[in-house]
Amino acid sequence: MKTKKLLFVTQFEELWFDALQSLMDLRKAGFNHVVFLHVIERDKVAMKRGKGYLKDEEVKLREIANVRFIDWAESLFEQGMEVGAYIIVGNVLPKIISTVEEESVDLIVTGRHKKGKIEELYAGSETVEILRRTSTPVLVYKYMLPSGKINEKPFEQPLLALDWSESTDRIVEYLLNFKEIMRKVIVVHVASAKDLKSPSAMEIQATRKANRQKMDDVCEAFQKAGIEAEPHLYIGNTCEQIEKAAQEREATMVVVGATGQSKLKEIFLGSVARNLAENSAFPTLLIPAHMKVDNR
């Protein structure tokens, strides 16, 4: 099996080593190489009036990150993992993208960054921007499940939310990379109320049946790989219903495709991927529509 790389992006505020420990199951799916990335944001060391570039501050921040990474790396090295580390001064987003390219990573793990409303509107979502500019899936990690339990095995029972876009097959194929660590997949499609607007009960039932058939086909793909799978059709607001389904079905993670719409459209209309990444209580695995699947 090809060794796969996981990029663990941390600013030491939202993502710590215990998150990484809960992802150690990924080794069974071939992830044997972890790359740490910490970006010292430029404004923390940038020129201040009368002070110039804060070199001493940069050295201090770099060494603090280094001490933490050495400690984490020791634990992983002792388990036979391969580990690399980057501590870079700059802006977070371009540094994530350059590291993804440099290291050819297979999965990016980030925490959830809460921003102010205005900043969010103009800056757009970092996570969605990563998806747009790389073809690498992003796992936005969240520690606690809504039940209050620590999420020890995020990949154990994922909820796969499908919108029947062109990338559905690729998403299913990508998720099968994790067959060794998935016990059950909850396949969900959310139909909007307007999809069921027809005055005819027969037509509504036909829509339900068509969706159900597509979900059954997806479930079959997982079952063939030895993974339990069950289909569920929800109706209403997509994000709200996905969140509801994840809670009702005791999912350990939500998986969605990211369609890669234009930035302008994204800012004004938002997207399911962005909304879930930022607001869902569950870890959210976002799979870019243009991703190439390499199932080895």
Added chain:
Amino acid sequence: MSKKILSVDDDPDIIVFVKTVLEENGYTPLIAKNGEAGLAMAKAEKPSLVILDVLMPKQSGIRMYRELKSDPELKHIPVIMLSGIAKRTFLRSQEALTEFGDEPVPEPSAYIEKPVDPRELAETIARFVK
């Protein structure tokens, strides 16, 4: 002709430090910033000694050490590990890789945990490069 010594480290301060120690002691420094580049340079230049960090981008010193010691043309080159990672961790990681099916590799010639004193480094090098 002065002996070539390869230093593999990604930390700019350590690169300057090691380069200075090597030059002051009459060696020719070769520099690589990760295990992948280090291994390629070792194959091309056949240095008399390698000074190797552990935690680096692209390929760690643990992997590079293993590959170096598994290569019939390179395995005789003495290696001084110079790292913030503890020696115990390095040895355990090599044991873990051996358990996963890789061939066992010998211990490095020396292991120095950072920070290092320039005299200690020069004396350690001199033990292996005559």
